[in-house]
Amino acid sequence: MFPTLRYWLVAAQAAFVLSLAAISARPIPFEYSRPMGAALMIWSAGFLFLLVRTAMFETRADRPVTSFVLGIKGEAGTLWKAFTYALLLGLAMALHGWAKTMIPHVGGYWADPMLADLDYRLFGQDPWHLFRFDGLGPLFSKIYVSWFPVTFGTMGLLAFSKRDHSVLLTSFLAILIIIGTMGQYVLPSAGPIFYERLGLGARFDELIVTTDPSVNFLADYLWRNFESGGANLGTGISAMPSMHVTMAVWTAFAARAIWRPLVVPAVLYALIIYITSVASGWHYATDGLVGAALATITCLWLSRRAQQAPKSGLAAEPAAAGALA
Numbered sequence: 600m601f602p603t604l605r606y607w608l609v610a611a612q613a614a615f616v617l618s619l620a621a622i623s624a625r626p627i628p629f630e631y632s633r634p635m636g637a638a639l640m641i642w643s644a645g646f647l648f649l650l651v652r653t654a655m656f657e658t659r660a661d662r663p664v665t666s667f668v669l670g671i672k673g674e675a676g677t678l679w680k681a682f683t684y685a686l687l688l689g690l691a692m693a694l695h696g697w698a699k700t701m702i703p704h705v706g707g708y709w710a711d712p713m714l715a716d717l718d719y720r721l722f723g724q725d726p727w728h729l730f731r732f733d734g735l736g737p738l739f740s741k742i743y744v745s746w747f748p749v750t751f752g753t754m755g756l757l758a759f760s761k762r763d764h765s766v767l768l769t770s771f772l773a774i775l776i777i778i779g780t781m782g783q784y785v786l787p788s789a790g791p792i793f794y795e796r797l798g799l800g801a802r803f804d805e806l807i808v809t810t811d812p813s814v815n816f817l818a819d820y821l822w823r824n825f826e827s828g829g830a831n832l833g834t835g836i837s838a839m840p841s842m843h844v845t846m847a848v849w850t851a852f853a854a855r856a857i858w859r860p861l862v863v864p865a866v867l868y869a870l871i872i873y874i875t876s877v878a879s880g881w882h883y884a885t886d887g888l889v890g891a892a893l894a895t896i897t898c899l900w901l902s903r904r905a906q907q908a909p910k911s912g913l914a915a916e917p918a919a920a921g922a923l924a
Contacts, residue, residue, distance in 0.1 A: 605769050609691050612776040616694045616701075623704040634696065638689030641751060642681055645759040649674050681758040684768055688754065691772055695780045699835030702787050703825070708797055710786035714839060714883040715794070715802065722884065727791065727806050730878035739875040740811040743843065746872060750846045753853045760857075766905045767853050770898045774845050778893045783837040790838035792818045792880035806880045814879045840890035841882045847872040848894040 653670040702708065718726050732739070754771060757764040789796075791803040792814065807815065824834040847869035854865035873891065876882040 605687055605772055608769075608772050608776050609687055609694075612691060612694050612698075612780050615781055616698045619698060619701050619705055623701050634692035635686075635689035637751075638685040638692070641755045642685040642758075645681055645755055646678060649678065649759070677759060677761060681755075684754075684758040687772065691775055691780075695775055696835055698780045699783065699837050700828075702783065702835075702837060705784070706787060708787050708789045708793075708836075710788040710839060711790075711794060711797060711799055714786065714788050714885055715791065717885055718883045725791075725803070725806075726884040727803075727877050727880060730874045730884075731809075732874075732878075736811045736878070737813075739871055740813050740879060742868070742871050743875040743879065743881075744813075746843050746847065749868070750850055753850050753857075756857060757853060762856075764853075764856060766901050767849075767856055767898070770852070770901050771846075771849055773897050773901065774849055774894050775842075778840055778845055778890065778897065779842050782840055782893070786839045788838040788883070788886075789836045790881050790886070791883065793822065793836060796822060803880060810879050814881070818880075838882050839886045840893060841873075841876050841886040842890065843876055843881075844869065844873050844887035845890035845894040848891045849898065852898045 650671070653674065654667055656670065715725070722729060754768070757767055791806055792810075794803045795801055795807070821834055821836055824831055825836055851862060851865040851869050854861035869891070873887040876887050877884050
């Protein structure tokens, strides 16, 4: 089920993005082919690690060269599995980036006022006030931008593992494609940091003035690309749902599969990502709540499907349903 599902997910994502392109004046940003290169670089790093590890163990044998060659042949299945994941992930990330830059060309960011008002009703005030911690802003901002290496480093560990992590790897694609690529068009929004730039008023001026300078630096970078139609690294603006939070929640599930004691720091990490996403102005509080809920549902549902189909050849993830317990 799951190997086939991964291909269907990426095929559905491609069809969705191409349908957006058909009704959008946005030219194809070929710069978004870069994630393919990044994914293959991660695979190459894993390949190099396997070479070094195999060399360290096999050079002690009586016939080290022969043992080394046989050792690499023994890793062929792992290398091929990781390679297919790298291709799918790179393509999915490229398509996601393309879809993200088309939001202003297909309906625009109409949900920001509604989400800002919803936050106010839920928290009794604009919740960024509640999520600020004196002295911790710079630290939390640095943790926030660690999201990329943490998430994709975890993906690399799972892909090169000898254990079967098909459920988690498929969950990652499902979260990225269904919740991210498609879900961002349900309530398209840019986030509080861009509220005034969208012409919606000065409601978040105090937030912008008092946030960490690195946040405003990155916001300026994103906005310049938004205005110029550029497709540079990391560009595209979308707030709902928060993909930083959804992937941080996925990482918590993955942490349990790698080593159970990692669950507590992984959940703490996800919480810091959520707090910082609101305190810095990148997201409304509801962006992260919705993203975390949908990511949890996705991981648990796919885990349960795997446990209900033991004869499919897929080894179910060990007690994935309890990953956040």
